[in-house]
Amino acid sequence: MQSSVLTYSRNVFLPLTDVCHNRCAYCIFREPVRDGCVMCEGEVTDILRKGASFGCTEALFTFGERPELEDGFIRHLKKTGYNSILEFCYAMSEKAIKIGLLPHTNAGILDYNELSHLKEVNASMGLMLETTADIPAHKNSPGKDPAVRISMIEDAGKLKIPFTTGLLLGIGETEKDREESLEVIEGIHRRYGHIQEVIIQNFCPKPNTPMEKWPALKTEEICNTIKLACEILSDEISIQIPPNLVDAKILIDCGVDDLGGVSPVTIDYVNPEHPWPAIDELKKIAGEKELKERLCIYQRFIDRGWYPSLLSDLIGQLNKDIHIRSTK
Numbered sequence: 001m002q003s004s005v006l007t008y009s010r011n012v013f014l015p016l017t018d019v020c021h022n023r024c025a026y027c028i029f030r031e032p033v034r035d036g037c038v039m040c041e042g043e044v045t046d047i048l049r050k051g052a053s054f055g056c057t058e059a060l061f062t063f064g065e066r067p068e069l070e071d072g073f074i075r076h077l078k079k080t081g082y083n084s085i086l087e088f089c090y091a092m093s094e095k096a097i098k099i100g101l102l103p104h105t106n107a108g109i110l111d112y113n114e115l116s117h118l119k120e121v122n123a124s125m126g127l128m129l130e131t132t133a134d135i136p137a138h139k140n141s142p143g144k145d146p147a148v149r150i151s152m153i154e155d156a157g158k159l160k161i162p163f164t165t166g167l168l169l170g171i172g173e174t175e176k177d178r179e180e181s182l183e184v185i186e187g188i189h190r191r192y193g194h195i196q197e198v199i200i201q202n203f204c205p206k207p208n209t210p211m212e213k214w215p216a217l218k219t220e221e222i223c224n225t226i227k228l229a230c231e232i233l234s235d236e237i238s239i240q241i242p243p244n245l246v247d248a249k250i251l252i253d254c255g256v257d258d259l260g261g262v263s264p265v266t267i268d269y270v271n272p273e274h275p276w277p278a279i280d281e282l283k284k285i286a287g288e289k290e291l292k293e294r295l296c297i298y299q300r301f302i303d304r305g306w307y308p309s310l311l312s313d314l315i316g317q318l319n320k321d322i323h324i325r326s327t328k
């Protein structure tokens with residue numbers, strides 16, 4: 001059944017480093033090791049404070065996977081005073097909580113112990129499955145091996161971490177692969193119950209990448225995948241599309257019920273050429289549906305207590321804040 005509500009979260013995007021051990025053929029986020037390849041603490045603090053003043057509730061830490069495996073990275077990292085990118089991420093998450101934002105980390109592949117450690121300071125976490133297909137776009141990206149991704153999404157389930165995952169469409173997979181990817185996600189969710197939302201993200205070709213000449217997907221194909229997702233996924237899982245990459249107005253009618261994180265402060269560093277719609281624009285996208293702000297942790301996981309006690313007060317406070325805003 002189609003939902004009558006369309007949700008979104010107000011966030012700030014903090015790309016702690018753009019150095020990455022993978023080489024995805026569609027990505028422009030990744031950059032070489034160089035001066036300035038790690039954000040400095042002052043920059044992080046400024047963005048967090050600005051986010052709080054703009055009413056943001058989520059600090060999205062998204063960055064390159066396993067950057068320490070790249071030559072010379074550790075020397076640059078040490079200038080921050082931290083010994084690993086995850087130590088830095090943990091500290092910046094504590095800072096976000098103090099300033100009043102809930103951390104949501106998508107750091108690429110993490111092992112069980114790393115996830116378990118970061119869970120202490122995160123309200124939710126995420127990792128795109130991307131696809132279960134073995135595709136040329138991922139041939140130089142060990143972390144995009146579907147078995148490795150599936151295993152991490154399962155680990156997050158074992159640890160009861162409210163989780164975001166999703167598909168990247170149009171990177172060389174077939175329609176059958178899309179179906180299989182959705183079935184895999186649903187299968188994991190049946191076992192662990194931790195999937196909050198599945199992002200149906202469309203690949204956007206970027207200049208100076210191996211896939212710059214690849215065609216972008218037609219809206220119809222995205223819509224078909226959303227319909228498939230509605231059929232395959234449990235009703236409680238939200239279907240998210242990024243409103244800066246597609247004509248969201250059309251896709252809402254295919255079954256989308258969430259617009260993900262939208263920022264009044266920072267750009268989408270993964271798709272920097274696509275600006276966020278203003279919050280007022282979202283109301284137009286919602287049309288007949290009720291536009292509703294949410295936290296990065298969904299209410300049913302708050303009710304189940306699937307969050308660290310460190311976050312109790314902040315979750316309570318932010319829930320009140322978004323409620324007050326909605327009645328103004």
Ligand SMILES: O=c1nc2n(C[C@H](O)[C@H](O)[C@H](O)CO)c3cc(O)ccc3cc-2c(=O)[nH]1
Nearest residue numbers: 009106125126127128164260261268270296
């Ligand atoms: O701004 C972005 N936000 C992205 N987000 C953020 C997401 O929209 C929100 O953080 C969640 O909806 C939680 O509120 C992701 C989160 C994940 O866990 C996994 C993948 C993504 C992908 C993106 C993305 O490409 N751009």
Ligand SMILES: C[C@H]1O[C@@H](n2cnc3c(N)ncnc32)[C@H](O)[C@@H]1O
Nearest residue numbers: 026027128168201202203204206270
């Ligand atoms: C954060 C997420 O962004 C997605 N991502 C990476 N590159 C692109 C691109 N060119 N177009 C759209 N999405 C992209 C991947 O799915 C990644 O997991």
Ligand code: SF4
Nearest residue numbers: 020022023024027030
């Ligand atoms: S998409 Fe993520 S994993 Fe792939 S190269 Fe870009 S930053 Fe690295």
